[in-house]
Amino acid sequence: MKNIKIKISRDFRLIIGLVLVLLPLNSANANLNEKFRENFGKIVREKYYNTINYSVDDSTGWELKEQDGKSVWTCTGGKCAEFQKKINCLFDDAFENAVNQTNQEVLDYVKGVEISELKQKAQIKDPDCEKITLQNIQDEQGINDFKSSCKGQFISSTYSTCRVAETILNELGAYQNYLLAKSEDNISFSREFFEDNEYKRNKLINDSTEAKKQYLKDIEQSQQAVLDTLTLYKDFIHRYRIHAWLLAIKHKLKKIHTEWFKVQKATETYPIKFPKANSIGG
Amino acid sequence: MKKIFIVFAILFLGLSGIAQATDYPQKLIGENFTTLPKFRGIFTKIYADQPDLTEVCRRALQWPDFWITDTDGEKVSLFSVENCEKLTNEEELSNFLNIYKKNIKNFNTLKDKFEERFNLELELLKTENNLRRETGLAYIFADGHNHSNNSAEGTTSDSPFDLVSDLNEIDEILFGEKAEKPKPLFAEKTEREIFAGIPTDDDNEEYWLNQTAEKLPSQSDNFDDYKNNLAGGLWRSGVKVLREKLNVLPLYLGYVGKTVLDKFATDGTFGNPGFDANTSEKPPTSEDKPEAIELAYNPIKALDAYVQKYILEEESYKVHANEGDTERNKQVDKVLDIKDQQHQIILEKLSRFEQVNALNSENFTAHRNILNNQMFNEYLKLLREKLRFLREEVFPDLLDKPQHSS
Numbered sequence: 001m002k003n004i005k006i007k008i009s010r011d012f013r014l015i016i017g018l019v020l021v022l023l024p025l026n027s028a029n030a031n032l033n034e035k036f037r038e039n040f041g042k043i044v045r046e047k048y049y050n051t052i053n054y055s056v057d058d059s060t061g062w063e064l065k066e067q068d069g070k071s072v073w074t075c076t077g078g079k080c081a082e083f084q085k086k087i088n089c090l091f092d093d094a095f096e097n098a099v100n101q102t103n104q105e106v107l108d109y110v111k112g113v114e115i116s117e118l119k120q121k122a123q124i125k126d127p128d129c130e131k132i133t134l135q136n137i138q139d140e141q142g143i144n145d146f147k148s149s150c151k152g153q154f155i156s157s158t159y160s161t162c163r164v165a166e167t168i169l170n171e172l173g174a175y176q177n178y179l180l181a182k183s184e185d186n187i188s189f190s191r192e193f194f195e196d197n198e199y200k201r202n203k204l205i206n207d208s209t210e211a212k213k214q215y216l217k218d219i220e221q222s223q224q225a226v227l228d229t230l231t232l233y234k235d236f237i238h239r240y241r242i243h244a245w246l247l248a249i250k251h252k253l254k255k256i257h258t259e260w261f262k263v264q265k266a267t268e269t270y271p272i273k274f275p276k277a278n279s280i281g282g
Numbered sequence: 283m284k285k286i287f288i289v290f291a292i293l294f295l296g297l298s299g300i301a302q303a304t305d306y307p308q309k310l311i312g313e314n315f316t317t318l319p320k321f322r323g324i325f326t327k328i329y330a331d332q333p334d335l336t337e338v339c340r341r342a343l344q345w346p347d348f349w350i351t352d353t354d355g356e357k358v359s360l361f362s363v364e365n366c367e368k369l370t371n372e373e374e375l376s377n378f379l380n381i382y383k384k385n386i387k388n389f390n391t392l393k394d395k396f397e398e399r400f401n402l403e404l405e406l407l408k409t410e411n412n413l414r415r416e417t418g419l420a421y422i423f424a425d426g427h428n429h430s431n432n433s434a435e436g437t438t439s440d441s442p443f444d445l446v447s448d449l450n451e452i453d454e455i456l457f458g459e460k461a462e463k464p465k466p467l468f469a470e471k472t473e474r475e476i477f478a479g480i481p482t483d484d485d486n487e488e489y490w491l492n493q494t495a496e497k498l499p500s501q502s503d504n505f506d507d508y509k510n511n512l513a514g515g516l517w518r519s520g521v522k523v524l525r526e527k528l529n530v531l532p533l534y535l536g537y538v539g540k541t542v543l544d545k546f547a548t549d550g551t552f553g554n555p556g557f558d559a560n561t562s563e564k565p566p567t568s569e570d571k572p573e574a575i576e577l578a579y580n581p582i583k584a585l586d587a588y589v590q591k592y593i594l595e596e597e598s599y600k601v602h603a604n605e606g607d608t609e610r611n612k613q614v615d616k617v618l619d620i621k622d623q624q625h626q627i628i629l630e631k632l633s634r635f636e637q638v639n640a641l642n643s644e645n646f647t648a649h650r651n652i653l654n655n656q657m658f659n660e661y662l663k664l665l666r667e668k669l670r671f672l673r674e675e676v677f678p679d680l681l682d683k684p685q686h687s688s
Contacts, residue, residue: 084325084326084329087325088323088324088325088326091324091325092321092322092323092324092325095318095321095324099318122318122319123318123319124318124319124321124322125322126322126323221329221332222329225325225328225329226325228328229324229325229328232324232328235423236321236423239423239443239445240443242445243423243443243444243445243448246445246448246449246452247448249452250448250451250452250455253452253455253456254455257455257456
C-alpha cells in the first residue's frame with residue numbers, strides 16, 4: 001500500500017504539472033499549449049513509463065467506414081491499432097507463458113511421474129507478436145524508470161496477475177492520456193485532414209467534433225476491455241494452476257493405485273489356490 | 283419506497299439474465315473456448331464485444347410509450363424501427379428523432395422519454411454483456427463437462443480443462459465403483475428444463491397474487507411482525523418468485539442476485555435487521571483487518587471507507603480538495619477522471635488476490651470472500667446507478683405488481 005500511495009502522490013504532482021500547461025484548453029479554439037504539445041510524449045512517459053511513443057500529431061487511426069449500409073467508427077491503423085495489437089500480444093504472451101510455466105513447475109515437482117497433458121507446450125501467441133513479450137515490455141518500462149509495486153517471489157514474477165496488470169495499465173494510461181489530448185486539439189486534426197475549400201473546411205470542423213466524441217468513447221472502451229481481460233486472466237490462471245496440480249495428484253494416485261492392485265492380487269493368490277486352508281488346520 | 287426500488291432493480295437484472303441464459307455456455311463472446319489456442323486474440327475479441335445499438339433500438343421501441351392505435355385498430359410504433367436501426371452511435375439519436383418533429387404531437391415530451399428509454403436499454407445491455415463475459419468464461423472451467431482431451435467420452439466440451447472432471451477422475455481412482463460423481467446442476471440441465479416451472483409473463487401476476495404463507499420459505503416467519511408493512515409484504519410475495527427465478531439463472535448472475543437479497547435481508551432493508559441468511563458462513567479471519575471485515579459484511583460502506591482512507595485522505599488529494607471549486611480544480615478533476623486511482627485500486631485488489639494464493643487455506647478462504655464481495659460491490663454500484671434511474675424515470679411503470687401483492 002505504501003508503494004501505491006507514493007505512486008499516487010508522485011503521479012498527482014505530475015498531473016498538476018500537466019494541468020498547468022493544459023489550462024489554456026478551455027479557450028474557444030481548444031488547441032493545446034504549444035509547449036505542452038512539443039513535450040507531450042515525454043510528459044506522458046514520465047507518468048506512465050509507456051513503451052508506445054505518442055505525439056499529439058500522431059493519427060489515432062479512428063475513421064468512419066461504411067459497413068452494411070451504416071457508418072461505423074473503425075480502427076484503421078495509427079495509434080489505436082498499435083495499442084490494440086500491443087495489448088493483445090501481451091495478453092496472449094501472458095496466457096501462453098503462465099500455462100507453460102505452471103506445467104513446468106508441476107513437472108519439476110513430481111519428477112518421475114509421466115503427465116502427458118502437461119508435457120505439451122501451449123501455443124497461444126500469434127507469430128506476429130514474436131517481439132512483443134511481457135518480459136521485453138517490462139524491461140523497457142524499467143528502463144523508463146518504472147518501479148514495480150508487486151513484491152514477493154510469486155507476485156513479482158513476469159506472468160503474475162499483478163505484474164501483467166501493472167504492465168498493461170501503464171500502457172493503457174498513456175493511451176488514454178493521448179486520446180484525451182487529441183480530443184482537446186484541433187491543430188493535429190486539421191493537419192491530418194487538410195482541406196483548402198471552405199465548405200470542406202466547415203465539414204471538417206463537424207467531423208472533428210464527432211471524432212473527438214469517438215476518442216472519448218475509446219477512453220472508456222479500452223479501459224473496460226483491459227479490465228475485463230485482466231479479470232479473465234486472473235480467473236483463468238487461478239483455475240489452471242489448480243487443474244495442473246490436480247493432474248499431478250491424479251497421476252501419482254494412479255501409480256499408487258497400480259501398486260496397490262499388484263499387492264491385492266498377490267494376497268488373493270493363496271486363498272484362491274488353497275480355499276480350505278486356514279492358519280489352524282494348515 | 284426505497285425497498286421497492288431495490289427489489290425491482292434486482293428483478294430487472296434478473297429478467298435481463300433470463301434472456302442471456304440461452305447463450306450459456308457456448309456464446310460467451312460469440313466463440314467457443316474449447317482449446318487453449320482459441321484464447322489467442324482474447325483482448326481484441328473482448329474489445330470488439332460492444333453493445334449492438336440496433337438491439338438497443340429494438341428494445342427501446344418496445345416500450346408502450348411509443349405505440350399508438352391506428353385507424354384500423356392496430357397498434358403501431360410512433361417511430362420507425364427501420365430509421366432507428368440506422369443509428370450508429372448515441373449522438374445520432376437526436377437527429378433520428380428530429381425526423382418526426384412535425385408529425386407527432388407532444389413531440390418534445392416523447393423525444394425526452396425515448397432518449398431516456400434508449401439510454402436505459404443501452405445501460406442494461408452493457409450490464410448484460412459485462413455479466414455474460416465475467417461469469418461465463420470463468421464457469422466453463424468448472425461445469426463438469428469433460429475437457430477436450432476426453433471429448434470422445436461424450437458430453438459437450440466447452441473448455442480446455444475442467445476442475446469438476448478432474449476431481450471426478452480422482453474420486454474414481456480412489457474409490458472405484460463407490461466413487462461419487464455429483465453432476466453440476468446447471469451444466470446438466472437443458473434449456474427446456476431450466477425454464478420449466480418458471481411463471482411466464484402472462485401468469486406471473488396470478489402467481490404473485492396466489493401465494494400463501496405455507497408456500498413461503500421459512501425465513502418469512504421473521505416478517506410476521508411486519509404483516510402490515512410494505513416491506514414485509516414484499517418479502518412474502520416477491521422474494522420467493524425472485525429466488526426461484528434467480529435459482530435457475532445461470533452462473534454468477536444468480537449468485538449475485540441471491541447475495542443481494544441476503545445482504546438486504548441481513549442489513550434490515552426488509553424490516554428485520556436480526557435476520558441473517560448467511561449464518562452458516564464463517565466470519566473472515568484475515569488478521570482481523572477492519573477493512574477486510576467491513577468488506578465481507580458491508581461492501582458499500584467498506585468501499586466508501588476504502589476510498590476515504592486511501593484516496594481522499596491522501597495528502598496531495600487533500601491539498602487539491604482544499605483549493606475549492608476553482609477553474610483549476612475543475613481541470614484537475616477532468617484529468618483525474620482518467621481514473622488513475624481506479625487503476626491503483628484494481629492493482630491492489632489483484633495484488634491482494636495473488637498474495638492469498640501463496641498463503642494458507644484459511645486466509646485464502648477469507649480473502650476469497652473479500653474478493654467476491656469486491657466483485658459484488660461492483661454489481662452493487664451498477665445497481666445503485668440503476669436505482670437512481672429507476673427512481674427518477676422508470677419506476678411508475680413498474681409499480682403495479684407490488685401494489686397488488688401487498
